[in-house]
Amino acid sequence: MKKIGLFYGTYTGVTGTVAEKIAQELGTEHVDLHNISEGGEQMEDYEFLIVGTSTWSIGELQEDWDAFMPKLQNMSFQGKTVALFGTGDQVGYPDTFLDGMGMLYETFQFRGAQFVGFWPTTGYDFTSPLPLFDHDHFVGLAIDEDNQSDLTDERIKQWCALIRPAFGL
Numbered sequence: 001m002k003k004i005g006l007f008y009g010t011y012t013g014v015t016g017t018v019a020e021k022i023a024q025e026l027g028t029e030h031v032d033l034h035n036i037s038e039g040g041e042q043m044e045d046y047e048f049l050i051v052g053t054s055t056w057s058i059g060e061l062q063e064d065w066d067a068f069m070p071k072l073q074n075m076s077f078q079g080k081t082v083a084l085f086g087t088g089d090q091v092g093y094p095d096t097f098l099d100g101m102g103m104l105y106e107t108f109q110f111r112g113a114q115f116v117g118f119w120p121t122t123g124y125d126f127t128s129p130l131p132l133f134d135h136d137h138f139v140g141l142a143i144d145e146d147n148q149s150d151l152t153d154e155r156i157k158q159w160c161a162l163i164r165p166a167f168g169l
């Protein structure tokens with residue numbers, strides 16, 4: 001069984017906690033957790049990737065991802081399967097809700113990644129176009145711990161069920 005590399009960036013810990021919950025839901029024996037602040041060079045070693053970020057400073061990528069961007073832009077994700085997740089605040093920042101996740105989507109897509117885990121926009125209220133795959137779907141799992149923390153665990157559970165087959169689980 002091939003392991004999944006889960007790489008996340010977090011500032012106050014929210015995205016880190018979501019990353020741990022995803023790993024638990026998929027089975028921690030299947031997932032290697034990496035905080036991008038400690039480097040992401042091993043990303044190219046995995047065929048299966050889960051990638052998560054928060055959004056800060058009104059539409060900016062979490063700062064550790066931002067710092068890693070020059071290296072990311074030199075990597076190839078051809079033949080790799082990628083699932084994205086993002087955390088944000090749709091009430092405080094509806095125009096830039098989950099923009100960081102949208103930016104990672106563009107970066108990985110340009111470098112050849114195949115995506116799984118598009119997530120329905122039903123139940124969210126926001127105007128940002130960046131995290132959208134199509135009219136009805138985000139590019140990945142959308143988590144809003146600031147306003148909808150009661151929905152987080154169930155969203156993680158359902159999303160993990162959605163991505164499992166693509167990761168051979």
Ligand SMILES: Cc1cc2nc3c(=O)[nH]c(=O)nc-3n(C[C@H](O)[C@H](O)[C@H](O)COP(=O)(O)O)c2cc1C
Nearest residue numbers: 010011012013014015054058059088089093097098
């Ligand atoms: C100053 C500030 C700016 C923020 N900007 C955005 C934003 O533009 N879009 C968004 O979705 N969330 C925004 N957020 C909310 C955070 O992304 C959210 O709380 C997230 O869960 C934090 O995750 P982290 O602790 O893993 O970094 C902002 C929060 C603060 C305090």
